[in-house]
Amino acid sequence: MKISGSKLFKTRLFKKYSQKVGLPPGTLVYVGEERTEPVQITVTDYDETYLHEAMVQTIQACLHFKSAETVTWIHIKGIHDTEIIEEIGTHFGVNHLVLEDLMSPTQLPKIEVYKDHVFIILKSLAYDAATLSVFREQIGFIIGENFVVSLQENAGELFTSVQNRLRNAQGRIRQMRPDYLAYALIDVIVDHYFIALEQLSDAIQTVEEESIANPTSEVLEKINILRRECILLRRPLLPLRDVIDEVLDDEIPLLRKETHPYFRDVYDHLIQVIHTLETLRSTVSGLFDTYTSAVSHRMNEVMKVLTIVATFFIPLTFIAGIYGMNFKFMPELEAQWGYPAVLLVMVGIGIGMFIYFKFKKWF
Secondary structure, eight states: OOOOHHHHHHHHHHHHHHTTTTOOTTOOOOOSSOOOSOOEEEEEEEOSSOEEEEEESSGGGGGGGTTSSSEEEEEEEOSOOHHHHHHHHHHHTOOHHHHHHHTOTTOOOEEEEOSSOEEEEEEEEEEETTTTEEEEEEEEEEEOSSEEEEEESSOOOTTHHHHHHHHHTOTTGGGSOHHHHHHHHHHHHHHHHHHHHHHHHHHHHHHHHHHHHOOOHHHHHHHHHHHHHHHHHHHHHHHHHHHHHHHHHSOOTTSOGGGHHHHHHHHHHHHHHHHHHHHHHHHHHHHHHHHHHHHHHHHHHHHHHHHHHHHHHHHHHHHHHHHTSOOTTOGGGSOTTHHHHHHHHHHHHHHHHHHHHHHTTOO
């Protein structure tokens, strides 16, 4: 039996989950798609007048930044290496239950507040035009007194714009504390939501045009894919709204009130994204009606043509049937001009019907 790529991924994913059954809480098992590439660790240490960037091989190489007065951003690309995740928990005092959630790519967005750090997990979105699918990537943040550890599921360049702002000292990011850096990273993720939804909207519009012009089974399959994607996109977006809402409502010392206006701006953007998604969902639902109407219209056109053709031939068939009986005393059988006369009558009937149908605007 042939299994599609998405079904194969789900099968492997559930096999990985089955490995966790019976294990103690907090046991680190990566349950995402199997990866072999090495984990990349980037350290950016900065303040208003100073910036240092480095690629390191181990978490231990970052420890001397932990107690520095500067702000340190440790960005890790890849969450599949259990040893590195274990080291983060050991050296930064992160609860193993948090790390367990981090290594599960299907984890919904959440926030957990501890005495010396805040843990936030969310999803980034990227649209793939080839498959009409929106890929979700897990991103985790550990926010401390003077550091931010960000963990990205894949080795993408999602935060390049933030890195450039730090290098070029653009805006106020170099003057602010780690909570502002966390805001900047989350803001980039939410901005990419707009890009993904815009591309998804263009795909929906294209499929809508195809469903009107040529409603084939392939178009119906595309509609089903887009409908599924719009449903799945609600899973990471709605919990993230609750996460940002909790940031704004709770008294979290590590997330200072000075950054609340910025997180409130992210919250507003997220509400716009959710409303846009709801609009796209309604549009995709309407695509089924559009497709069905287009198919029905094409079928009606075909039936109309067949009906007109059949109507043309009904009286002609009637005449041909009468003169095909060949009874001995039919007077027309012996007439010299009988055959041409009958043909002329049949042609006249056909022309008369054509003029009548045209007058009625049936075609």
